[in-house]
Amino acid sequence: MSAPTLTAVQPLRIGPHVSPTPVVLAPMAGITNTAYRQLCREHGEGFYVSEMVTSRALVERHAETMRLVTFTASERPRSLQLYGVDPTTVAAAVRMVVEDDLADHVDLNFGCPVPKVTRKGGGSALPWKAELFRSIVRGAVAEASRGGIPLTVKMRKGIDDDHLTYLQAGKAAEQEGAAAVALHGRTASQHYSGQADWEAIARLKETVTTIPVLGNGDVWSAEDALEMVRRTGCDGVVVGRGCLGRPWLFADLEAGFAGREDRVKPGLRQVAQVLRRHAELLVEFYGDELRGCRDIRKHVSWYLKGYPVGGDVRARLGLVDTLEALDELLDSLDLDLPYPGAAAEGSRGRAGSPQARVALPEGWLDDQELTGPAAEMIRQAELSVSGG
Numbered sequence: 001m002s003a004p005t006l007t008a009v010q011p012l013r014i015g016p017h018v019s020p021t022p023v024v025l026a027p028m029a030g031i032t033n034t035a036y037r038q039l040c041r042e043h044g045e046g047f048y049v050s051e052m053v054t055s056r057a058l059v060e061r062h063a064e065t066m067r068l069v070t071f072t073a074s075e076r077p078r079s080l081q082l083y084g085v086d087p088t089t090v091a092a093a094v095r096m097v098v099e100d101d102l103a104d105h106v107d108l109n110f111g112c113p114v115p116k117v118t119r120k121g122g123g124s125a126l127p128w129k130a131e132l133f134r135s136i137v138r139g140a141v142a143e144a145s146r147g148g149i150p151l152t153v154k155m156r157k158g159i160d161d162d163h164l165t166y167l168q169a170g171k172a173a174e175q176e177g178a179a180a181v182a183l184h185g186r187t188a189s190q191h192y193s194g195q196a197d198w199e200a201i202a203r204l205k206e207t208v209t210t211i212p213v214l215g216n217g218d219v220w221s222a223e224d225a226l227e228m229v230r231r232t233g234c235d236g237v238v239v240g241r242g243c244l245g246r247p248w249l250f251a252d253l254e255a256g257f258a259g260r261e262d263r264v265k266p267g268l269r270q271v272a273q274v275l276r277r278h279a280e281l282l283v284e285f286y287g288d289e290l291r292g293c294r295d296i297r298k299h300v301s302w303y304l305k306g307y308p309v310g311g312d313v314r315a316r317l318g319l320v321d322t323l324e325a326l327d328e329l330l331d332s333l334d335l336d337l338p339y340p341g342a343a344a345e346g347s348r349g350r351a352g353s354p355q356a357r358v359a360l361p362e363g364w365l366d367d368q369e370l371t372g373p374a375a376e377m378i379r380q381a382e383l384s385v386s387g388g
Contacts, residue, residue, distance in 0.1 A: 009229065009257045012212060012236040014047065014105055015150025015179045017077040021045035021254045022236030023225070024182065024214060025243065026154075027052050027081040027109070030298075034072055035281035039274070040243065043264075044250030047079050052109050055084035055093035069102050077104035081154070083112065084136060085122045091139035098147030106144055108137065110155040110169070113188040119359035120377055124156040124188035127165040129370045134172045141177040150179035154216070154238070157200050159358050160189040163365060166200060170208045182214035182238050191352035192241070202232040214238050220346055221249070222256030222263065241349035245302020247274065268307050269335035275303045279326055293320050306344030307337060 012022035023046035025032060030051070037048040050069060057065040071078040080103035084090035090108070097103050110133065112123030127133045137153060144151040153173040158164035170181045183204050185196035196217025205213040215228045216238035225237045243249045248264040255262050266274070278299060283292030300317045313329060320326045361377040 009259075010235070012047070012214075014077075014152060014212065016148065017047070017105060017150065019045050019047055021250075021257050022214075022229075023047070023250065023253045023257070024079075024236060024238045025049055025250075026216060026238045026240035027107070028240055031244070033068065033282075033285055034070060034075070035278065035285040035292075036247070037075060038072055038281055039278050040247045040250050041075065043248050044252075044254035046250055046253070047077065047105065048075065049079040049081050049107055050103075052081045052083050052112070055082050055086075055090045058082070058093045059089060059096060071103070079103065079105040079107060081107040081109050082140075083109040083117075083122065085120070085126060085132075087132070087135040087139045090136050091143050094140045094143040094149075094151070095146075098143060098149060101147075103149065105150055105152070106140070107152045107154055107182075108140060110153060111182075111184050113156065113186075113191050113358075115355075115359040118159075118188055119361065121361050121364060121374060125159060125358065125360055125364065127155055127169040128159055128163060128364065128368055129374075130165075130168060130172065130368045132370045133165075133169055134176060137173050137176045137178060145177070151177070152180040152182065153178050154182040154184070156184045157187045157197060159360070159365070160187050166204055167207050170204050170213070174208045174211055178211060180212040180214060180235075181208055182216055184238070185215065185217040188358045189355045191355060192349070193351045193354050198228055198232050201228070201234050205233045205235075212236060216240065218242075218347075220348075222252040225253055226256050241347070244348045245299055245305060246348075247278075265339040265341075267335075267339055268309075268333055268337040271303055271307065272330040272333060272335060275299070276323075276326065276330060279323060283323065289323060290321055293322060293326065296320070296326070302348055305348060306340040306342075308340070309333060 011018050011020045025040055025048040027049045032051050041048055053065045053068050069080055082093055094106055097106055110127050117123040118125040141151050155166060155169055157166045166183055173181050183201050185198055185200050201215040212235035214236045215232055215234040219225050219237050219239050220242045228237055252263045279296040282295045283289050286292045297318045317329050361374045363372055364374050
């Protein structure tokens with residue numbers, strides 16, 4: 001398939017930071033830690049965003065949260081994603097980012113569809129409360145601007161097709177000084193199922209005119225990214241599940257946006273080398289070989305997607321506990337196997353099932369003002385949550 005033709009592809013500018021390739025790595029819980037960000041960055045240009053952390057946990061300096069917001073010296077700009085529901089707490093977290101020099105770019109998460117987040121009014125449920133959303137963005141932008149740090153917003157279309165919020169929220173974020181907005185073209189009720197609505201991204205781009213609009217959803221290849229930009233006019237793409245077990249996708253994206261047709265089509269030897277590199281970086285990140293090897297296990301099936309590797313070896317790779325054991329298993333593979341083509345392409349990661357009803361606080365959808373039991377419930381929303 002030849003790449004779609006684009007009239008021009010501009011570098012992506014987020015505040016003072018510029019990437020020649022208009023691509024952002026989406027925050028993914030348990031995936032986009034320092035190790036994976038570094039691995040992806042080795043393949044191509046872009047903005048590489050940390051796993052989401054809660055504002056409350058950051059302000060309280062929880063040990064695990066402080067580890068998650070640690071960046072390597074080679075990571076520039078440092079992009080950190082925050083989740084929050086209380087304007088005061090979010091502002092305090094951004095103030096801490098500025099004062100402690102924790103990041104160069106802050107992204108706010110209003111897109112998480114996980115029930116334990118939405119049932120407390122957080123994530124993709126929050127923009128329904130329009131003034132609360134605006135207050136959080138306003139306060140965060142004010143604190144970020146003190147340090148010259150750009151603040152961006154990531155969101156979904158809305159709660160469901162009857163409660164869409166993305167145009168109103170996108171315009172509010174623009175008016176309150178956000179440096180860019182990103183839209184995942186699905187509602188919370190869709191989770192990751194079905195097809196992303198790229199037309200919604202186009203409508204947001206028509207509505208938000210003074211800052212970059214980024215598109216997210218169903219970008220599995222460089223050709224998908226180019227087609228999204230061509231069809232929607234968006235200023236860049238956000239890539240999530242498409243790069244699972246395939247960090248070289250960022251090399252493809254860099255080539256595609258530069259107008260080149262070369263693509264990475266790795267044989268099994270190259271895949272094994274990248275998987276091994278990933279494991280090594282995870283061990284460094286955790287400072288613990290066992291923990292790093294346990295983490296790499298969940299990536300194995302993504303790396304080997306489409307390659308004719310037997311179930312027994314796959315199962316054994318899913319139990320590795322040392323780098324030596326990983327090396328032995330990788331060496332036992334037929335490393336001369338070529339790239340399998342379409343079998344290694346396409347969707348990856350769990351899509352989940354559409355939710356007949358999104359978990360929300362009682363009375364959440366009655367109106368767009370934050371009143372009654374919902375106001376009390378949302379105070380608890382930052383406790384013990386994760387997702388992206």
